[in-house]
Amino acid sequence: MLSRVADSVYWMNRQIERAENVARAVETTLDLALDGTISPGRLWNALVCTFGDEADFWARFGLADQANVISFLAFDQTNPNSIASCLQAARENARTVRDMISTPMWEEINKAHLYVRSAAAANAEIDHPREFLDEMKRASQLITGVADATMSHGEAWHFARMGRLIERADKTSRVVDVEHYFQPAAVRIAPPASGTAAAAAVLEVGTDAVQWSAVLESASALEMYRKAYGAVTRRNVAEFLIFDRFFPRAMHFCLIKAEESLLAITGGSKGAYSNPAEQRLGRLRSQLDYGAIDEILGDTSGLHGFIDSFQAGLNRASDAIYDTFFALRPVGSAAEAAG
Amino acid sequence: MDLQAYQTEGFHDELFDASLGPRPGAELLVSRLAASCDGELAERQRAADKMLLTMGITFNVYGHEAGTEKIWPFDIVPRVIDAGEWSVIERGLKQRIHALNLFIDDVYNQRRIVADGVVPDWLVDSGKCFRGPCAGLKPPRGVWCHITGTDLVRGGDGVMYVLEDNLRTPSGVSYVLENREVMKRTFPQLFAGQRISPVENYPEKLLAMLEYIAPPQARDPTVVVLTPGIYNSAYFEHSFLARQMGVELVQGSDLVVQGDVVFMRTTHGLERVDVIYRRIDDDFLDPLAFRDDSLVGVPGLMRAYRAGNVALVNAPGTGIADDKAVYAYVPQIIRYYLGEDAIIPNVPTYVCGEPAQCDHVLSKLHEFVVKPANESGGYGIVLGPRATKEQLEDCRARIKANPRNYIAQPMLSLSRVPTVVGDSLEGRHVDLRPFILYGEEIFVLPGGLTRVALVKGSLVVNSSQGGGSKDTWVVHERRR
Numbered sequence: 001m002l003s004r005v006a007d008s009v010y011w012m013n014r015q016i017e018r019a020e021n022v023a024r025a026v027e028t029t030l031d032l033a034l035d036g037t038i039s040p041g042r043l044w045n046a047l048v049c050t051f052g053d054e055a056d057f058w059a060r061f062g063l064a065d066q067a068n069v070i071s072f073l074a075f076d077q078t079n080p081n082s083i084a085s086c087l088q089a090a091r092e093n094a095r096t097v098r099d100m101i102s103t104p105m106w107e108e109i110n111k112a113h114l115y116v117r118s119a120a121a122a123n124a125e126i127d128h129p130r131e132f133l134d135e136m137k138r139a140s141q142l143i144t145g146v147a148d149a150t151m152s153h154g155e156a157w158h159f160a161r162m163g164r165l166i167e168r169a170d171k172t173s174r175v176v177d178v179e180h181y182f183q184p185a186a187v188r189i190a191p192p193a194s195g196t197a198a199a200a201a202v203l204e205v206g207t208d209a210v211q212w213s214a215v216l217e218s219a220s221a222l223e224m225y226r227k228a229y230g231a232v233t234r235r236n237v238a239e240f241l242i243f244d245r246f247f248p249r250a251m252h253f254c255l256i257k258a259e260e261s262l263l264a265i266t267g268g269s270k271g272a273y274s275n276p277a278e279q280r281l282g283r284l285r286s287q288l289d290y291g292a293i294d295e296i297l298g299d300t301s302g303l304h305g306f307i308d309s310f311q312a313g314l315n316r317a318s319d320a321i322y323d324t325f326f327a328l329r330p331v332g333s334a335a336e337a338a339g
Numbered sequence: 340m341d342l343q344a345y346q347t348e349g350f351h352d353e354l355f356d357a358s359l360g361p362r363p364g365a366e367l368l369v370s371r372l373a374a375s376c377d378g379e380l381a382e383r384q385r386a387a388d389k390m391l392l393t394m395g396i397t398f399n400v401y402g403h404e405a406g407t408e409k410i411w412p413f414d415i416v417p418r419v420i421d422a423g424e425w426s427v428i429e430r431g432l433k434q435r436i437h438a439l440n441l442f443i444d445d446v447y448n449q450r451r452i453v454a455d456g457v458v459p460d461w462l463v464d465s466g467k468c469f470r471g472p473c474a475g476l477k478p479p480r481g482v483w484c485h486i487t488g489t490d491l492v493r494g495g496d497g498v499m500y501v502l503e504d505n506l507r508t509p510s511g512v513s514y515v516l517e518n519r520e521v522m523k524r525t526f527p528q529l530f531a532g533q534r535i536s537p538v539e540n541y542p543e544k545l546l547a548m549l550e551y552i553a554p555p556q557a558r559d560p561t562v563v564v565l566t567p568g569i570y571n572s573a574y575f576e577h578s579f580l581a582r583q584m585g586v587e588l589v590q591g592s593d594l595v596v597q598g599d600v601v602f603m604r605t606t607h608g609l610e611r612v613d614v615i616y617r618r619i620d621d622d623f624l625d626p627l628a629f630r631d632d633s634l635v636g637v638p639g640l641m642r643a644y645r646a647g648n649v650a651l652v653n654a655p656g657t658g659i660a661d662d663k664a665v666y667a668y669v670p671q672i673i674r675y676y677l678g679e680d681a682i683i684p685n686v687p688t689y690v691c692g693e694p695a696q697c698d699h700v701l702s703k704l705h706e707f708v709v710k711p712a713n714e715s716g717g718y719g720i721v722l723g724p725r726a727t728k729e730q731l732e733d734c735r736a737r738i739k740a741n742p743r744n745y746i747a748q749p750m751l752s753l754s755r756v757p758t759v760v761g762d763s764l765e766g767r768h769v770d771l772r773p774f775i776l777y778g779e780e781i782f783v784l785p786g787g788l789t790r791v792a793l794v795k796g797s798l799v800v801n802s803s804q805g806g807g808s809k810d811t812w813v814v815h816e817r818r819r
Binding site: 004 | 394569589603
């Protein structure tokens, strides 16, 4: 298929998945705010940090409260990662690949975009965001379902699935890392030495069962987790969301399936590589194949350090996918140079 | 609903005759409309509008924000053409396209028609769409104008005229297909018991034509649709046609020419392209051959074309027959090449490039519709009887500065079709754009796109200026 089209299909799905994950994270924060263990200010602040747009947010808002953060993350057209921007971009991408995707799939994307646009215009959702967030999650899942059921599972579908799963792996990793952002800024920058009173206090926040239940909820993972582990503990939740091979929002699952799609596209096979995309994605997947949660938690860099390096690895894989498939490689003819 | 209140107001109506009886072919439709209950029409119209929004059937309007996307306005009352009348129109269109193709081939090769004094040489050579670099070219299978959208109008006298020939990149056929689909889904009972010519096979006909005109060496030709991109006003149609035919929709940057062969860049490397249905004007096709500032074209494309390695649809240079000053000579062109009279007449046209005709136009400017010879989309047209004094003077100055670029026609009283306004029907002016494919034979899609001026009294049917469209039915007599 055309490189440009593959690029658009891939990003179309990443953007839809991103919108869904923003909606999930906002929902979880609303729950935690009701719960009251952690102050709302810290919660909303953590949400902004989790999605990595801190500087952008503080440049425009003086306070991280519910109204500001929701308007920034859900409806702000100038925030490229807001739900509204993601849906706008996804629809624009869907339009450019309109000939590659099925009509039912296009119609669902178009409907979702129209819904977000009218919600953004009405602006009433900021105070009562639940219905909107639910609708957003439903729309994203509907689009996935319709794509699975109406699109040939060929190259375009694999590019789309790869985009969705890479995005999801990234977002799940951020959710797992959220305890880091619940800490006061000072602790985040200079972690106290272990064994001190300060470190004990930090840990207390981090082991709170309510908070880890909320993390599971945000990934719709609570039931599946309980079947596997029962009681909610920090160690087990982290293990489940990072290493589970069967839960569809777990990082490991996402990489296994993303790699399957990559290999379906290239015709390659697991355990060897013939291009940088296969190499980097394969390496990252095998780290999860052979990793262990107790090693991570026992390491000096801890969970946050592990997640950080995972995200960096995922970015490198994503860059490699771009270079391997999407970059319009110069052909070097005279005509090309003139263009 | 009560149709007694409907008025033709002295215009030719496509559904009703002067005494408000249904015209041939429209009997069943009119009785079904009359039998609809109060509020139903408005309800169906709302359902159709909602469907168009969900389906994302849109067009882009220039001049506002970059590429503002608008929903395609659609009216649910169809326009009906009796099959008997349609067969005459069909013959007339085939005749016209046949002659125009011979004309284009002639002016780029032997130029017999110019030598014989039927069409003046200055007219051809000064044509904005005449392409010197195309001289001597012989496109595959001898076809230049593969796809044409001829605009027809019916005057107050009930006669169908050709208003203009669109031979460059005519758009609208996707709306013909979508209109039919929306109509079937929102108002199915109107179809029951009718024999209406289907339009759904257009994509197959189009693909068959594109494969037929491929360079002879291409065994299993690869066809693509070339679009300027999503901000083009007709992008919806470009993607629609590619999708319906199951071929790639490409942009200029997806194509590359190596060794005079065209390739597209895919995730598995370069793949050869044999036929390009291009929806980009000649000027922007190849920066090395035409405008060097084109960003949407493909450098080297014309060389590949000239080398016979790729077919372009329509052929570059075809636009000369799209020139409105050349249009005035089409009846003579038909007689010259085919020895026949034109089956569908032209609207009487004055060519301002001819001094005597120009003087006549300038002396009665307020009576004429003045059109630039090479614009499309209805841009630059001045309606004399409705223009202000300033507009007329401005128009006069522009004609004097460049008479070659203008033609004038009498103001026509376009026919009307009942159109939904609230929950009742009012007459609105329409035109008709049938689509013609020229491949192994000439194929005319039954009906075509009926465009309607939705604003009361308006004659402007262009979608960019408040126009909408209707489903168009070629209705056959029922089997008994």
